[in-house]
Amino acid sequence: MNIHSLFILNKAGSCIYSRNITKDFESIEPNLITPFFSAIFTFSENVIMKQTPEVLEMGGFRIVFKVKRNYIFAILADSTTSLLFVNSRIDSIMEQFEDFLQLNEIEDYQEIDNKEFDLRIDTIIAGQEEMEYSQPLYRKIIEHLKSLMLGDEIIGAALFSINGNVIFSSLPHDILLSSLKELEIRYMVANEFNMTFYTLENEQKVFSKIIEIPWKLDPLLIVILFQANVPLGMAEINLNKIVKTIQNII
Numbered sequence: 001m002n003i004h005s006l007f008i009l010n011k012a013g014s015c016i017y018s019r020n021i022t023k024d025f026e027s028i029e030p031n032l033i034t035p036f037f038s039a040i041f042t043f044s045e046n047v048i049m050k051q052t053p054e055v056l057e058m059g060g061f062r063i064v065f066k067v068k069r070n071y072i073f074a075i076l077a078d079s080t081t082s083l084l085f086v087n088s089r090i091d092s093i094m095e096q097f098e099d100f101l102q103l104n105e106i107e108d109y110q111e112i113d114n115k116e117f118d119l120r121i122d123t124i125i126a127g128q129e130e131m132e133y134s135q136p137l138y139r140k141i142i143e144h145l146k147s148l149m150l151g152d153e154i155i156g157a158a159l160f161s162i163n164g165n166v167i168f169s170s171l172p173h174d175i176l177l178s179s180l181k182e183l184e185i186r187y188m189v190a191n192e193f194n195m196t197f198y199t200l201e202n203e204q205k206v207f208s209k210i211i212e213i214p215w216k217l218d219p220l221l222i223v224i225l226f227q228a229n230v231p232l233g234m235a236e237i238n239l240n241k242i243v244k245t246i247q248n249i250i
Contacts, residue, residue: 003086003125004061005076008097010108016071017097017112019121025076055083066090071097082180085127085164092124127165140249142168145242148224153238155204156225162218171225175206179223182208197235203228207239213250222246 004025008017020026056063057079064086065074073090100117138159145157145168158169158176160183169176182196195209205226210219222243226235 003075003077003081003089006093006121006125007072007074007076008093008112009072009074011067011070011072012108014109016106016110017117019118019125021122021125062086064090066094068094073097080177082164082184084180084184088163088165089125089127093121096120096124127161137250138167141246144245144249146170148242153227153230153235154224155227158223160221160223162220167220171223175223175225179206179208179221183221195236195239197232205230205232205235207235209239209243211243211246213247220246 002022002024004020004022006017006019006021007015009015054065056065060079061076062079062081062083063074063076064083065072066087067073071094073094075086075090077086096117100112100114104112104114106112141159145159148154148157149170156169156171156175158171158179159167160180161167162183164180164183166176166180171179194212195207197205197207199205205228206223207226208221208223211222212219222239224235224239224242226238230238
């Protein structure tokens with residue numbers, strides 16, 4: 001679930017900023033990729049302006065891009081990366097870029113080379129900027145979730161922010177991905193169900209629930225993987241207990 005690269009282009013198609021987050025695409029020359037985005041906008045600019053962000057799926061990768069004023073922002077990520085999370089990264093990067101422009105003048109074809117800006121971008125893509133203020137708080141919740149797995153009923157757990165940021169996960173990879181997809185669907189279709197569950201082929205049970213937090217604007221999503229021998233009713237009771245404990249911690 002990696003975000004690999006970020007590109008910021010002007011509408012003429014020139015890449016004014018690029019950042020490789022992983023090593024997978026570090027050998028690719030940005031100017032070989034950016035004309036691709038420029039061609040897309042030349043062909044269908046009116047559609048894209050109305051329906052941003054746009055997503056292109058190619059093999060095991062997805063490119064998410066968005067237009068704001070005279071700039072194009074594009075992120076290259078694995079296709080398994082939460083679209084909700086990638087969209088929130090682009091929004092945060094656009095805000096950071098606007099702040100940068102207020103303090104710095106750049107020419108149309110000038111590439112940004114600024115270590116402080118690089119650091120801010122890395123922090124955003126890592127999803128760290130939202131959690132800095134509540135690190136001690138999340139640490140208490142994570143410790144509680146880890147303690148639950150010392151018993152015989154719970155195999156794994158995960159906690160997500162509403163924008164798809166993975167705060168903690170000990171879930172198997174496939175269940176983690178499906179949980180992120182569920183989070184996307186919940187908020188794309190305004191799902192009113194605050195709890196869902198399903199049973200795996202091996203009879204293990206996956207429960208998820210929205211944790212409403214009165215003093216926070218955004219709720220959290222918790223996912224718990226129960227052993228096969230845990231009855232559905234007991235799993236629901238335990239889930240509700242976990243949610244209440246987290247609300248008390250918060």
